[in-house]
Amino acid sequence: MTDARRVLGAAPNGQPQTGPGEPILRAVNLNKSYFLGEVIYAVDDVSLAIDKGEFIVIVGPSGCGKTTLLSLLGGLDRPNSGEVLLAGQRYSRLNENGLAQLRRNQVGFVFQFFNLISHLTALENVSLPLRFTRMSRRAVRERAEQLLDMVGLGQRASHLPLQMSGGEQQRVAIARALANSPAVVLADEPTGNLDSKTKNEMADLFLRLNEEFNQTFVVVSHDEGFARFAHRVLHMRDGKIDKVEAGGR
Amino acid sequence: MFFVLGFTNARRNLGRSVMAVLGAAVAAMIMTSIISLSGGYPAQGWIEARTFLGADILVFATKHLVGPEDLRPDKVQVVGGAAEPARWAMASLSPNVVCDLMTLQPELYAQGFISPGGAGARPIDIEDLRRTLSGDPRITQVVPSFFLPIRLTYEYVLDDQLYHAELPQAVLRARDFTVQASGGLDFGQLLVGDSRCPTPDEQHGLVGLLDASLGLLGYHPPNPDTPRLMVWVPAVSIGADGQVSYDFLRETAYEIDLVGQYATRTGAVSWQTPKGDYMHEDLFWVTPQLQIPAGAFADIWAGVSGGMPLDHAVQVGLRVDRLAYVEDIATELRRLLPAYSVVSVPQQMELAHVRGLPEASFSAPIEMLGGTDIPQTGLPVDLSRTFFVLVCLVAALLMATNLLFLVSERRKEIGILKAIGARGTDVALMILTEALTLNLLGTLLGFGLIRILATWTMISNRIPIAEIGRATANDFAVVMSAAALAAALFGMLPAWQMARLTSMEVLRND
Ligand SMILES: Nc1ncnc2c1ncn2[C@@H]1O[C@H](COP(=O)(O)OP(=O)(O)O)[C@@H](O)[C@H]1O
Numbered sequence: 001m002t003d004a005r006r007v008l009g010a011a012p013n014g015q016p017q018t019g020p021g022e023p024i025l026r027a028v029n030l031n032k033s034y035f036l037g038e039v040i041y042a043v044d045d046v047s048l049a050i051d052k053g054e055f056i057v058i059v060g061p062s063g064c065g066k067t068t069l070l071s072l073l074g075g076l077d078r079p080n081s082g083e084v085l086l087a088g089q090r091y092s093r094l095n096e097n098g099l100a101q102l103r104r105n106q107v108g109f110v111f112q113f114f115n116l117i118s119h120l121t122a123l124e125n126v127s128l129p130l131r132f133t134r135m136s137r138r139a140v141r142e143r144a145e146q147l148l149d150m151v152g153l154g155q156r157a158s159h160l161p162l163q164m165s166g167g168e169q170q171r172v173a174i175a176r177a178l179a180n181s182p183a184v185v186l187a188d189e190p191t192g193n194l195d196s197k198t199k200n201e202m203a204d205l206f207l208r209l210n211e212e213f214n215q216t217f218v219v220v221s222h223d224e225g226f227a228r229f230a231h232r233v234l235h236m237r238d239g240k241i242d243k244v245e246a247g248g249r
Numbered sequence: 250m251f252f253v254l255g256f257t258n259a260r261r262n263l264g265r266s267v268m269a270v271l272g273a274a275v276a277a278m279i280m281t282s283i284i285s286l287s288g289g290y291p292a293q294g295w296i297e298a299r300t301f302l303g304a305d306i307l308v309f310a311t312k313h314l315v316g317p318e319d320l321r322p323d324k325v326q327v328v329g330g331a332a333e334p335a336r337w338a339m340a341s342l343s344p345n346v347v348c349d350l351m352t353l354q355p356e357l358y359a360q361g362f363i364s365p366g367g368a369g370a371r372p373i374d375i376e377d378l379r380r381t382l383s384g385d386p387r388i389t390q391v392v393p394s395f396f397l398p399i400r401l402t403y404e405y406v407l408d409d410q411l412y413h414a415e416l417p418q419a420v421l422r423a424r425d426f427t428v429q430a431s432g433g434l435d436f437g438q439l440l441v442g443d444s445r446c447p448t449p450d451e452q453h454g455l456v457g458l459l460d461a462s463l464g465l466l467g468y469h470p471p472n473p474d475t476p477r478l479m480v481w482v483p484a485v486s487i488g489a490d491g492q493v494s495y496d497f498l499r500e501t502a503y504e505i506d507l508v509g510q511y512a513t514r515t516g517a518v519s520w521q522t523p524k525g526d527y528m529h530e531d532l533f534w535v536t537p538q539l540q541i542p543a544g545a546f547a548d549i550w551a552g553v554s555g556g557m558p559l560d561h562a563v564q565v566g567l568r569v570d571r572l573a574y575v576e577d578i579a580t581e582l583r584r585l586l587p588a589y590s591v592v593s594v595p596q597q598m599e600l601a602h603v604r605g606l607p608e609a610s611f612s613a614p615i616e617m618l619g620g621t622d623i624p625q626t627g628l629p630v631d632l633s634r635t636f637f638v639l640v641c642l643v644a645a646l647l648m649a650t651n652l653l654f655l656v657s658e659r660r661k662e663i664g665i666l667k668a669i670g671a672r673g674t675d676v677a678l679m680i681l682t683e684a685l686t687l688n689l690l691g692t693l694l695g696f697g698l699i700r701i702l703a704t705w706t707m708i709s710n711r712i713p714i715a716e717i718g719r720a721t722a723n724d725f726a727v728v729m730s731a732a733a734l735a736a737a738l739f740g741m742l743p744a745w746q747m748a749r750l751t752s753m754e755v756l757r758n759d
């Protein structure tokens with residue numbers, strides 16, 4: 001693996017500075033409900049603050065609102081009320097394009113089902129977020145190659161997702177999530193679809209990225225592997241964070 | 250970059266893209282053929298037919314697609330009964346009309362394309378022609394036309410005064426009135442007043458029918474009390490070169506008993522005057538023609554030609570049942586009979602004449618008569634209005650389903666793109682790019698395929714290359730913009746939908 005620090009340092013988008021002790025991601029009284037015959041409070045008055053470099057794990061039974069919370073934190077969805085702030089930016093002040101820009105520059109997503117674009121190669125998938133920027137094609141290519149190297153897939157650059165294993169696909173997805181040096185990486189059950197050996201590799205990769213680059217992570221996962229590395233483990237139930245534990249670190 | 254994504258997507262999902270392209274191609278083919286059929290060919294066919302008519306042999310088909318105006322008993326017989334309330338029907342000319350080439354092509358006659366045995370006409374040996382054609386089941390009838398140029402003198406009465414009149418350039422024409430006896434000839438429709446047809450017994454009688462519409466040319470009708478005409482027929486000879494010549498210095502006079510007058514209605518015009526009155530006027534085919542029984546004609550011919558048998562016609566029509574054979578037969582005959590000019594009459598041409606080409610001497614405003622191309626465009630315009638809209642709708646729907654399928658297949662991909670920061674407009678742009686690319690590609694393909702055929706038809710109809718080029722460019726523009734419009738319209742809806750889609754809807758339940 002190449003010098004990952006140099007790779008992440010080469011990010012085109014400087015992250016907004018945050019003062020010492022200032023949390024990079026904050027949620028204030030977040031609410032999100034759905035109406036399906038009756039009202040479902042998917043996220044119920046959640047407030048939290050996450051510091052830069054923190055590794056947060058969220059656990060909770062199925063349907064308790066974990067995915068919904070992540071989508072609100074990542075600006076994929078709008079809350080009914082409450083506010084999210086990422087590196088000082090209030091989501092409620094951003095219009096749709098502003099939110100898209102925020103997702104592009106400040107947020108990295110990793111999903112349970114990898115969600116790579118099936119007709120693009122690994123390299124093209126990783127390049128995708130970079131191609132929104134003004135970077136030259138060559139620079140994009142170089143950086144995407146470095147990112148793939150970093151997740152140990154330098155040799156698979158020209159492979160299509162279907163030609164790769166689940167673990168490999170997920171690593172491509174992680175490389176993509178990191179492409180724009182986001183302020184925070186949000187991962188929704190990133191190992192939910194992987195076998196146990198790959199699960200551990202994945203957890204190790206997250207840990208390495210967190211430790212070496214001080215990358216902030218919010219990971220929804222029931223994996224022991226993740227809980228061991230976490231700074232904090234948030235327990236959710238019925239849309240609320242009902243317990244906060246210290247993680248294995 | 251979203252253009253690039255659209256393209257990449259189209260390329261990598263080749264199977265699906267090919268389907269979309271083919272769908273668009275089919276749509277374009279439908280549109281192209283309807284355009285090619287409705288616009289270019291008939292209009293052009295008219296111009297072309299005119300430049301090369303004047304032929305010795307005309308090959309024509311007898312079935313037409315006709316409009317309601319043509320479904321009149323005196324003009325056509327509706328296949329399956331005249332009472333059929335069909336808007337459009339396959340019809341054939343009544344046998345009465347069809348056995349008369351000049352009736353079939355009155356305008357061509359008026360323009361001098363069909364010469365009634367004038368100088369330079371080359372007679373056609375009918376028996377020879379029959380032998381040449383023998384056994385060709387596609388030709389249902391050989392219709393020879395016999396004419397002689399004549400001078401007519403007669404008496405007429407005006408204000409109780411008797412005058413002598415001369416019609417210096419009339420035509421004597423042979424007609425087979427015996428068909429009437431078998432019930433096949435419906436000449437009564439064409440007769441005026443208390444006229445009658447020559448009977449079969451009068452096969453060799455010097456009796457005849459004169460065109461009643463002559464009055465429209467400024468001639469007074471013959472005196473009804475002494476309905477006698479003097480027919481002055483020039484001496485006929487056929488030179489060694491096969492050319493017919495007429496000697497007007499050696500005329501023979503025949504006295505013909507006029508048993509009636511006929512009128513050939515070719516159409517009608519209705520219009521509104523500036524004062525708001527509704528006017529109606531029948532239109533007639535006007536020729537200075539005297540029709541006599543075929544036997545009598547043969548006798549006169551023998552008299553003026555010094556006993557030559559009447560086996561050479563000035564002009565021959567070949568009746569073909571199916572339009573599809575017409576071009577083939579004409580081409581074959583041109584090869585078989587290099588001495589004669591052979592011309593096919595495109596269906597639309599023929600229909601134009603069936604519908605009647607009015608004379609300028611009528612009182613209807615000239616715009617109503619509209620020159621020679623009103624009947625010509627009548628059919629294609631009527632057809633294209635209805636069909637074109639319907640077909641375009643079908644084609645557009647085909648494209649729309651194509652595009653909807655294309656887009657719905659990509660909900661997930663769009664969700665991913667939005668999650669990593671694509672804006673709604675980016676996504677819409679991507680979808681539109683792909684839709685337009687595939688659609689236009691398919692349209693190009695479909696247009697090309699059909700147009701090759703259409704161009705071939707046009708070339709074989711001897712339409713000038715420049716004209717073909719212009720028509721092709723025109724139709725290309727129409728089809729392409731219709732396709733682009735459809736792609737934009739029907740791509741817009743799904744593109745907009747997808748642009749509004751939030752990623753979570755796509756990514757949550759997978
Ligand atoms: N689009 C939606 N419409 C209606 N209900 C929804 C929708 N999305 C999620 N929910 C409901 O919100 C609750 C939380 O869902 P989710 O955040 O996916 O839970 P988790 O990820 O913890 O399993 C569930 O009860 C779910 O049924």
Ligand SMILES: [Mg+2]
Pocket residue numbers: 066067068188
């Ligand atoms: Mg979930």
